[in-house]
Amino acid sequence: MMTMPDIIDEIMDNFRKNGDALYDGGEAVTQTEHALQTAWFIEQDGGSDGLIAAALLHDYGHVMGRPDADLENL
Numbered sequence: 001m002m003t004m005p006d007i008i009d010e011i012m013d014n015f016r017k018n019g020d021a022l023y024d025g026g027e028a029v030t031q032t033e034h035a036l037q038t039a040w041f042i043e044q045d046g047g048s049d050g051l052i053a054a055a056l057l058h059d060y061g062h063v064m065g066r067p068d069a070d071l072e073n074l
């Protein structure tokens with residue numbers, strides 16, 4: 001069973017490995033930059049810690065390291 005620190009390490013590792021990919025939302029930013037921008041806006045708007053975390057991770061699936069080709073074969 002993974003502990004909370006293990007989960008956080010895994011999330012950080014996935015952002016380090018795959019977060020440099022460009023965000024596919026019409027903006028010239030990486031996945032990591034997009035995640036940080038989203039969390040920052042929620043923080044500036046006074047959002048709760050949980051909402052900030054949700055904003056930070058809302059596109060986490062894009063940095064999990066699963067090539068799109070694998071997803072197309074599901």
Ligand SMILES: [Fe+2]
Nearest residue numbers: 025034058059
């Ligand atoms: Fe997004």
